Amino acid sequence: MSLLIAVPNRDMTKLQILLSDALPEILIEIWPEIVDPLKVEFVLVWNPPKNLWCNLPNIKAISSFGAGVDGLIKNEPLPNAPVARIVDPKLADDMALYVLGQILNFKLRLNEFHVKQQKKLWQPKRAHQTSKVGILGLGQLGTKTAELLNLNGFEVSGWSRSEKKINNITCYHGDEGLIEMAKSSDYLVCLLPLTEQTKGILNYELFQHLPNHACIINVARGEHLIENDLLKALDNNEILGAILDVFQTEPLPKDHEFWLHPRIICTPHTSALTSINTIVEQIAENYQHMEKGEPLINLIDAKLGY
């Protein structure tokens, strides 16, 4: 039997070694090197290459390579098998800390001062007097982030598809709730799962409802943001800045306008990285569940998207 790692464009050799140690009885293969396609039963996958599934008729379980599952369905629909994802308990803490760090960076003008330092300019300026944060998405990551910001004195609101109640967080839902929250957000943080409904949610229409001093933070998926709408909103001074950790195309292409835009801060998808040990543990556990015919841990509804 075999477990296939199908994560194109990334070096998976370290993970292969660790999974071979954890599951010594089976073969761990890295796409496209497959000894016998009929023996592949478990696939760990992100951005599946074309025609991956049609050559693998005996799949019994699939796991996303990360917390999101939007990278699973790229070219073809998934085979009929249960789908799990990796849930790293530290991921939400890391994400919350990244968002807090970036908000403080913006509020305290640390990037502005960094640019001035490079020009040897001593120009003191008071911090932005902004403290209202609106969070799109109140799942595990959104809730944790909301709680951490709240603990640090920020006034936090959150928006989700269905109605929610969280202590000390003003909760909004639905289309009207989205606009209402935007109106009073100094910082708008996207932590939504990527679905047909949330794709392009960060668009020009929404930006127009934000205060002019607002800053957009996208740490979810590049496809949540209409990139040209962001440039237009910045040019028209509808918003003040943007902090982006995710992009439509990653790595961000060299000729992309975001790289050198003075009011856009880019980081290379580092807001929350799943630890390799967590991946190995959860994949090994789910392989054993599959073998015993037990339900997978961290099972998701691939059609719903989360």
Add this chain to the structure above:
Amino acid sequence: MSLLIAVPNRDMTKLQILLSDALPEILIEIWPEIVDPLKVEFVLVWNPPKNLWCNLPNIKAISSFGAGVDGLIKNEPLPNAPVARIVDPKLADDMALYVLGQILNFKLRLNEFHVKQQKKLWQPKRAHQTSKVGILGLGQLGTKTAELLNLNGFEVSGWSRSEKKINNITCYHGDEGLIEMAKSSDYLVCLLPLTEQTKGILNYELFQHLPNHACIINVARGEHLIENDLLKALDNNEILGAILDVFQTEPLPKDHEFWLHPRIICTPHTSALTSINTIVEQIAENYQHMEKGEPLINLIDAKLGY
């Protein structure tokens, strides 16, 4: 009667207007424009110019322009009058937030990514796995900063001249305590008052006790740091970086090595700025206390230095 503002090299006209509104019965003057030196009874002062005091024989009260009082005694000793300082209750909150923001900036490598963004380099890197903070000085600012870092999951130690006990903070004191704390500090934050004992406390000998990945943060006074010792420690890889908001000479001179050092982050003394409204309120209150012969608020021992 007159209140003299003696804060050279800063525009004090706005403060003069606000103080004139608050104390309409007296003259508010800005050094060196003094109508009658014999009438000056109250002096609000920072970095007093030479021979200030000898021409003002009738001083009944002095106030520092800020929270520190080290800027009071520059050229001559102070006249024999009670000395107060400005205590802005928001100052400690602002300072704590600045230190948290800079530590997160360093931990999450936000400045590194900013430099890479300018070069269009997509190079993901995990955050520093550092969480131990040592704080020099456990007064109002140090304690508040320690508490905020603690709340955000950092492991916080503090050092003070005399023994202290604070919940959840490992407290050190004395020369041995200083070295012991340094040994286990990923971040070493200076929030000490400037006195003869603390001048130059951030020196090469201390840096040698820090871990090689450590980062120094000085938000107290430029004179706490031996600037050449910092350069030597960075060159010798005894420490990893430094974040400085205060300098021996401010503004930092154009030819200073700190400006373009790749491992030093400089901000222009903005970590905690006293609000002008707080200054007006407390000066007006202390002027009235002086008139009625009541003790000043926020009185300090000018000889002790705090």
